[in-house]
Amino acid sequence: MGKCRGGACSLGSGLPYGSPWVSGYERKGVRRLVRKKMGAVLGLALGAAFVFAGCGRPAEPVSRSGFLLNTFVTVTLYDTEDENILDGCMELCREYEGLLSRTIETSEVYQINHRPAGTREMEVSGETAEVIEKGLYYSQLSGGAFDITVEPLSSLWDFTAQEPQVPDGEEIRENLPKVGYERIAVSEDRILFSDDETRIDLGAIAKGYIADRMKDYLTEQGVESAIINLGGNVLCLGKNPNGQPFRIGLQRPYAGYSETVGTVRVENMSVVSSGVYERHFEKDGVNYHHILNPSTGYPYENGLTAVSILSTQSVDGDGLSTACFSLGLEKGMELLDSLDNAWGVFITDDGQLHYSEGMERWMMAE
Numbered sequence: 001m002g003k004c005r006g007g008a009c010s011l012g013s014g015l016p017y018g019s020p021w022v023s024g025y026e027r028k029g030v031r032r033l034v035r036k037k038m039g040a041v042l043g044l045a046l047g048a049a050f051v052f053a054g055c056g057r058p059a060e061p062v063s064r065s066g067f068l069l070n071t072f073v074t075v076t077l078y079d080t081e082d083e084n085i086l087d088g089c090m091e092l093c094r095e096y097e098g099l100l101s102r103t104i105e106t107s108e109v110y111q112i113n114h115r116p117a118g119t120r121e122m123e124v125s126g127e128t129a130e131v132i133e134k135g136l137y138y139s140q141l142s143g144g145a146f147d148i149t150v151e152p153l154s155s156l157w158d159f160t161a162q163e164p165q166v167p168d169g170e171e172i173r174e175n176l177p178k179v180g181y182e183r184i185a186v187s188e189d190r191i192l193f194s195d196d197e198t199r200i201d202l203g204a205i206a207k208g209y210i211a212d213r214m215k216d217y218l219t220e221q222g223v224e225s226a227i228i229n230l231g232g233n234v235l236c237l238g239k240n241p242n243g244q245p246f247r248i249g250l251q252r253p254y255a256g257y258s259e260t261v262g263t264v265r266v267e268n269m270s271v272v273s274s275g276v277y278e279r280h281f282e283k284d285g286v287n288y289h290h291i292l293n294p295s296t297g298y299p300y301e302n303g304l305t306a307v308s309i310l311s312t313q314s315v316d317g318d319g320l321s322t323a324c325f326s327l328g329l330e331k332g333m334e335l336l337d338s339l340d341n342a343w344g345v346f347i348t349d350d351g352q353l354h355y356s357e358g359m360e361r362w363m364m365a366e
Contacts, residue, residue, distance in 0.1 A: 060081065061077060062076070062080070062083055062086060063075065063076040063086070064083070064087070064090050068090075068094055069093070069097055069101075069206070069207055069210070069231070070160075070231075071207075071230060071231030071232075072229075072231060073093055073229070073230050073231070074228075074229040075089045075090065075214065075226065075227070075228050075229070076226060076227045076229075077225070078225040078227075078240065078241045079223060079224050079226075079238075080223060085218065085221045088217065088221070089214050089218060089228075092213060092214055093214060093230075096127070096209075096210045096213065099125060099127060100131060100202050100209075100210075102151060102200070102202070108124045108125060109200060109202060112191060112200060113199040113200065115193075115196075117196050118196065119193065119196075120193050120194075121190050121192045121193065122190065122193075123189055123190050125189065127213075129186050129190075129191065130209070131202055131206055132148070132184070132202070134205060134209065134315055134319065135200070135202055135204075135205045135319065136148065136184065136185070136186065137319075138205065138320070138323050140181065141335065142326060144180070144181060144294060145294070145326035145327045145331075147179060147181050147294040148200050148201060148202060149178075149179050149184060149198050149199065149201075149294075150179055150201055150294045151199035151200055151201035152175040152178040152197070153172065153179060153292055153294065154201050154203075154290075154292055155199075156172060157288075157290070157292070159279040159280065159281060159288075159290050164288070165283075166283055166288060167297075172297035172298070173297070175297065176296075177197075178197040178198065178199070179294045183195060183198040184198050204274075204318065204319065204322040205315060205318045205322075206318075207230045207232075207233045207314075208233055208313070208315035208317055208318025209315040209318070211228050211230050211233050211270065211314040211315075212235070212270075212313055212314050212315055214228050215228060215235055215237055215314075218237055219237065223237060224238045225237065225239060225240065227246065232273050232274070233271075233272045233317070233318060234248055234272075235269075235270040236248070236266040236268065236269060236270070238267065238268060239267050245265040246265075246266045246267065247263050247265060247266070248263065248264045248266050249262070249263050249264075250262050250263070250271075250273065250306075250308050251273070253277045253305040253347060254277045254305075261345075261347065261353060262353065262363050262364070263363065264308075264363060264364070265362055265364055266362075268312070269310055269311065269312055270309075270310070270311055270313065270314035270317045271308060272308065272309050272311070272314065272317035272318050272320075272321045273307070273308040273309075273321060274291060274321040274325045275305055275307070275325070276289040276299070276304075276305050276306070277305065278290060280299075287299075291326060293326070300325065300328075302325075303328065303329065303348050303349050304325055304328060304329060304332075304346060304348055304349070305347050305348065306346075306347040307321050307324045307325040307332065307344060307345070307346050307347070308321065308344060308347075309321045309324070309336075309342060309344045310342070310343045310344065310359065310362055311341060311342040312341045312342075313341075316342055317342065320336065320339075320342055320344070321344075324336055324346070329346050332344075332346065333354065333356055336356040343355075343356050343357075343358050343359035343362060344356045344359060345359060
């Protein structure tokens with residue numbers, strides 16, 4: 001079980017590291033970018049140094065942003081001004097969205113979810129098979145609390161509508177039997193189905209996988225200092241230009257983007273947050289958020305407001321942030337403590353921070 005820290009690290013503590021400020025290193029190019037884009041960043045605020053030690057002139061970071069994966073995607077390079085690399089990185093992200101989106105009609109996930117009746121297997125790309133297999137791994141690891149076959153339920157909720165509505169209860173009950181990760185399997189590049197009704201939603205794990213592939217691309221291009229920001233998923237490549245770890249601020253739930261509850265030191269790792277304040281709406285005094293309980297069809301109510309995961313692979317952070325949130329504080333912490341190369345911070349609705357084993361060593365003193 002992780003450690004709990006109360007008021008000293010909840011309300012009123014920590015320096016602002018989010019928009020419109022970028023930690024103690026706020027300077028020039030990224031300031032302009034952050035003021036425009038960071039309003040879309042959910043759960044994380046990032047900071048970086050922009051002056052290279054020992055260089056004859058200040059190095060201006062180069063960034064590229066775009067609306068992909070239903071969020072703002074930003075890639076910032078600190079050790080090169082080659083914008084062709086940025087173009088290639090964004091194009092790679094766009095290609096993966098074209099594979100893994102459940103709404104783009106040409107995507108492989110869309111084809112899976114709209115397969116002809118009687119289809120019991122489909123061949124897909126190795127990348128799609130890999131993401132589905134990873135999603136099934138975390139579905140099984142969480143005992144179904146996280147479940148990639150939740151699409152029959154998640155498609156009933158539209159958290160981006162101008163006036164979001166709670167789905168009809170009978171419609172939710174009708175779709176509950178369609179959910180169950182045991183109904184789908186992966187065999188090499190083939191997806192196997194046990195029935196016609198199983199549909200998948202990779203939204204809780206695909207961004208992490210894509211961030212890892214974007215990092216691989218940047219490494220192949222010789223980049224050694226960069227930040228990949230996919231909404232609530234931040235992956236840091238190398239150190240900041242001052243030779244220090246990047247600093248990632250953990251957003252205070254429901255607060256402005258400049259308010260954080262703590263700051264994590266990150267080098268060649270990823271920070272992913274999931275919480276009730278990301279995609280949500282309020283109806284009749286009840287907060288409805290996007291992390292659905294596959295056994296009820298309604299959002300989880302377990303006393304958690306956010307979970308942030310630090311991991312060496314962003315795909316693991318993505319899967320674990322949702323899985324651990326879904327399991328609740330005690331079981332989520334137990335799962336996280338059983339794994340290697342992943343640590344976390346759980347925030348409960350009383351504002352307290354709970355750390356998994358070893359997480360505090362990555363936190364900066366406030």
